Amino acid sequence: MRRNGIGRRFALPGIAAVLLAGCSGEGPPDAVIEISNVQFGPADVTVPVGGTVEWRFDDGGVLHHVAAEPRLGVEGEFDSGIAGVGTFRHTFDRAGTYVYTCSVHRYMTGTVTVE
Numbered sequence: 001m002r003r004n005g006i007g008r009r010f011a012l013p014g015i016a017a018v019l020l021a022g023c024s025g026e027g028p029p030d031a032v033i034e035i036s037n038v039q040f041g042p043a044d045v046t047v048p049v050g051g052t053v054e055w056r057f058d059d060g061g062v063l064h065h066v067a068a069e070p071r072l073g074v075e076g077e078f079d080s081g082i083a084g085v086g087t088f089r090h091t092f093d094r095a096g097t098y099v100y101t102c103s104v105h106r107y108m109t110g111t112v113t114v115e
Contacts, residue, residue, distance in 0.1 A: 029054035029089060033110065035064050040102075043110035052091045053112055057083050064108070069099040 030051035034041045036059045047053060055066045061084040068077035077098060080088035092098070092114040102108035 026089075027052075031112075032056060035059055035066075035102075038062065038105055038108065040108055040110045043108075044113070045110075046113040046115060047092060049095050049114055050091065050093065051114065052089055055080060055088045057085050057087065059084070061085060063104050065103040066100055067103055069101060 030047040031045035031053045033043070033045060033053060033055045035055055035057050038059065040055075045053060057064055063082050063084045064080075065082045066078070066080040066088055068079070070076070078090040078100070082104065092112065095114050098112040098114065100110055100112065
């Protein structure tokens with residue numbers, strides 16, 4: 001009995017797709033900032049140029065907003081939008097100190113130092 005090979009042509013790409021599905025291009029962040037109890041923790045982090053910071057909204061659904069303060073005439077280097085759950089990531093391509101705040105709770109502030 002001769003096989004036409006059709007099953008193999010469809011099976012191999014399917015297997016490859018399943019194996020690659022677990023390989024996200026996004027690696028672990030260089031720093032994680034938890035948002036809970038209406039505060040950033042830690043509020044101040046240091047990452048290398050090209051490093052990524054992840055903010056995790058874990059405050060029981062309380063709304064927060066992570067946004068960079070304007071610096072050197074550059075408006076809004078990063079902005080999470082207002083959220084109560086989930087995560088927000090930003091990759092920093094330039095060295096410097098970035099001050100960020102929560103516009104919902106203006107007393108919540110922090111810095112990201114990029115070296």
